[in-house]
Amino acid sequence: MNCSDLRESLSARVDGEQPEVADDVLDRHLAGCPDCRAWQERATALRRLTLVREAPRVPDLTARILAEVPAPRPQQWRLRVALGLVALVQSGLGLAELLGADVGHAAHGSLAAAVHLGNESAAWNVAVGIGLLWAALRPAAAAGLLPALGGFVLVLGLVSGIDLSTGQVAVDRVASHGLVVAGVALLFAVRRQHARHPAPPLADRVPAGDETGLGAAPSDAGTPSPGRPQRRGFPQRPTGRRAA
Structure with a gap:
């Protein structure tokens, strides 16, 4: 050869x-x-x-761009400090109630206080249910709900154990709190799953087999091509709104 x-x-x-x-x-x-x-x-x-060509030379516009971009604003702490103060006062009120201090709930008599406390408990249960439902629909929100609901379950477990030991509450009443305990456990599981395998928003998803994200191209006649299933194209968000 x-x-x-x-x-x-x-x-x-x-x-x-x-x-x-x-x-x-x-x-x-x-x-x-x-x-x-x-x-x-x-x-x-x-x-x-x-295959490989030298990139064309372009002027260095770094200094001009940095000069025209506005300087970042300093971080505002006023709202965060106010929120922190409200959180401390709210926690202090709850702690005072647990220690037996009068914070105004019994000011209108024992019956009115009992009705008001029942309404507060009902409102809180509805809020917990709404929060868990929101986390089921938006797994990213589970991280924000865990501190509040986790702290609630922890304190509830402590006071329920004390009430059981002193005979102030029946076992069936304490067992009714098992639903919120199961909700917090599932909330933690959803948070962990989302952290390991974050899913992009629906608007960012591309159908299988369509790597371009533009959907199926129409045929010349405007009718579906034979043998090719029609795929729906999803609108794409800017890259700045995409999760890494």
């Missing part, structure tokens, strides 16, 4: 195609033929020149 036939296979191998001559035969020939080695080097260099 002469060099010209081997060079056709060398050209195919340089282009990433399957050569007609086996690789071991080509390697043995290259080891003993300097002309073919030089030819392969030139062919590889030529292919690289056709």
Whole structure:
């Protein structure tokens, strides 16, 4: 076999195609033929020149861009400090109630206080249910609900144990809190699953088989192409709103 036939296979191998001559035969020939080695080097260099080009030179606009971009605003702490103060006062009121202090719930008599406390408990139960439902629909919200509901279950467990030991509450009443305990446990599981495998929002999802995200291309006649299922294209959000 002469060099010209081997060079056709060398050209195919340089282009990433399957050569007609086996690789071991080509390697043995290259080891003993300097002309073919030089030819392969030139062919590889030529292919690289056709694929890789030098980027065009552009002016450096870094200083101009930074000069025109407004400076970032300093972080505002007033609202966060106010929120923290409200949180401390609210926690203090709850702690005072647990210690038996009068914080105003019994100001209108024992019956009115009992009715009001029942309404507060009902409102809290509704809020817990809404929060758990929101976390089921938006798993990313589970992280924000865990501190509040987790702290509630922890304190509830402590006071329920004390009430059981002193005989102030029946076992069936304490057992009714098992639903919120199960909800917090599922909330933690949903948070953990979302942290390990975050799913993109529905608007960012692309149908299977459509890597471009543009949906199925219509046929020339405007009717579905035979043998190709129609796929729905989802609108794409800007990259700045995509989760990593």
